[in-house]
Amino acid sequence: MTATKSRARAGGRGRPSKAKGLDLKETILDAAEGLFARHGFYGVTTRQVAAEAGVDTALIHYYFGAKRELFDAVFLRRAEILNQAREASMNAYVKANAGAMTVEGVIEAFIDPLLRISQDGGRGWKSYFVLVAQVNNTPAWGGETMTRFFDPVVHQLVETLKTVRPEAAYRDLYWCYQFLTGSMMLTLSETGRIDSLSEGECHSSDLESVRQRLFAYCAAGFEAVIAKQNKALASG
Amino acid sequence: MTATKSRARAGGRGRPSKAKGLDLKETILDAAEGLFARHGFYGVTTRQVAAEAGVDTALIHYYFGAKRELFDAVFLRRAEILNQAREASMNAYVKANAGAMTVEGVIEAFIDPLLRISQDGGRGWKSYFVLVAQVNNTPAWGGETMTRFFDPVVHQLVETLKTVRPEAAYRDLYWCYQFLTGSMMLTLSETGRIDSLSEGECHSSDLESVRQRLFAYCAAGFEAVIAKQNKALASG
DNA sequence: GCCCTTTTTCATCAGGTGATGAAAAATGAA
DNA sequence: TTCATTTTTCATCACCTGATGAAAAAGGGC
Numbered sequence A, B: 001m002t003a004t005k006s007r008a009r010a011g012g013r014g015r016p017s018k019a020k021g022l023d024l025k026e027t028i029l030d031a032a033e034g035l036f037a038r039h040g041f042y043g044v045t046t047r048q049v050a051a052e053a054g055v056d057t058a059l060i061h062y063y064f065g066a067k068r069e070l071f072d073a074v075f076l077r078r079a080e081i082l083n084q085a086r087e088a089s090m091n092a093y094v095k096a097n098a099g100a101m102t103v104e105g106v107i108e109a110f111i112d113p114l115l116r117i118s119q120d121g122g123r124g125w126k127s128y129f130v131l132v133a134q135v136n137n138t139p140a141w142g143g144e145t146m147t148r149f150f151d152p153v154v155h156q157l158v159e160t161l162k163t164v165r166p167e168a169a170y171r172d173l174y175w176c177y178q179f180l181t182g183s184m185m186l187t188l189s190e191t192g193r194i195d196s197l198s199e200g201e202c203h204s205s206d207l208e209s210v211r212q213r214l215f216a217y218c219a220a221g222f223e224a225v226i227a228k229q230n231k232a233l234a235s236g
Numbered sequence C: 001g002c003c004c005t006t007t008t009t010c011a012t013c014a015g016g017t018g019a020t021g022a023a024a025a026a027t028g029a030a
Numbered sequence D: 001t002t003c004a005t006t007t008t009t010c011a012t013c014a015c016c017t018g019a020t021g022a023a024a025a026a027g028g029g030c
Helices: A020-039 A046-053 A057-064 A067-096 A103-120 A123-136 A142-164 A170-188 A193-197 A207-235 B020-039 B046-053 B057-064 B067-096 B103-120 B123-136 B142-164 B170-188 B193-197 B207-235
Strands: none
Touching (some): A020 A057, A057 A067, A067 A142, A103 A123, A123 A142, A123 A170, A142 A170, A142 B193, A170 B207, B020 B123, B057 B067, B067 B103, B067 B142, B103 B142, B103 B170, B142 B170, B170 B207
């Protein structure tokens, strides 16, 4: 009876799944992604999404159910890809540098996949990062969403860092991760604020400049905090 | 004819400004602030604000005009206070340490006022920081708003840092500022994400722990980026 | 061509939205 | 008290919101 039951499911008799419908689903997701990123969940109406995608409003509910489920579908579509890329990157780094890992190396392995995807992945990915940054700053339900999708890879980061710096306390690693993710999210969402602020010296789309600075910045931050807190602990 | 003209203005004959109305205005702003922070501009209706404030819906339009003007009023109310506190803090630091300023000292003077206000200022200020973080991540109109209100004090920060490290390029200082502000905003908005992520090791409301780490983290980041970029420049 | 299924469209609902104008109440100087 | 003025309430408008059910169209195995 509910919208959920009317959702499309493959495997009947009529049409086995050659499916123009899949293309349409993607078109809808693309439209929704761009609009949600620009205006937020409540700032977008299903009619706007339908218009942008060039489909009937009812079709959105047919494929995705409620508006919120559409949003979740948008979020989910790329989250998995992102997680796999990061996990693979970190595993590769650990494997290649087993004996000689550095804090900066681990951090680079954690962040760089996102920068690369943002550079090579086209407009869709840029919108997606804006969306994630937005969810990250949504008190009402953003935390739960972020936790559900991104906690595992964060724990992997922290554990790897712990093996590189066994003397570091988890408290410090988690605080530093929070600082790192704040910088990273703001940078990936490419708000353009740095462009006007720096009066042309910097461009938010210039991810190569980011790469040359962000890893070193965060790594030095981690090292400084670890050193300072351990020193305080020793003398306290 | 428009709502703007019906706005309250003091100085007529009837009531000179002893004004219960001013209290009501503040009540409305408080209610709006909390709701906007939690759910965003589009996630809140004027009726919700009115209900939360315990006033008639029409009263909101009477005092503030359109919904967006109400939002601007919320944003503006504390922005000025914030700017003055930061400017005063930085001026005081420069004056007190004229000959021996450090990067970390300048950064502390820039960030610490916000931490103190958040700790001492009550629930209203906490909501406000969430609001600012949200605006900071709103592509459509957030950048313009942030620029209008907060650019001056940022330039003051950058210029001060430039006097401490004259060899640093503005490019690097602006990039590092972006990293810093990302960390700072995420931390000030106290999303609670670090609480669940760290499984109880850290608490987002524990700003004393932030103080012990964030300044050192950012300062080390700045120093590392400056050193690295200058080294690259020299050898390139 | 038939027939069952999936996909797409159309018309519409119940409720909520921001906003306004007019009336009522409150206020305080004269 | 009078009365111009401000503040508050009330009723309402025109429009938009998410969502749904029924009908129409499209597909493809047989």
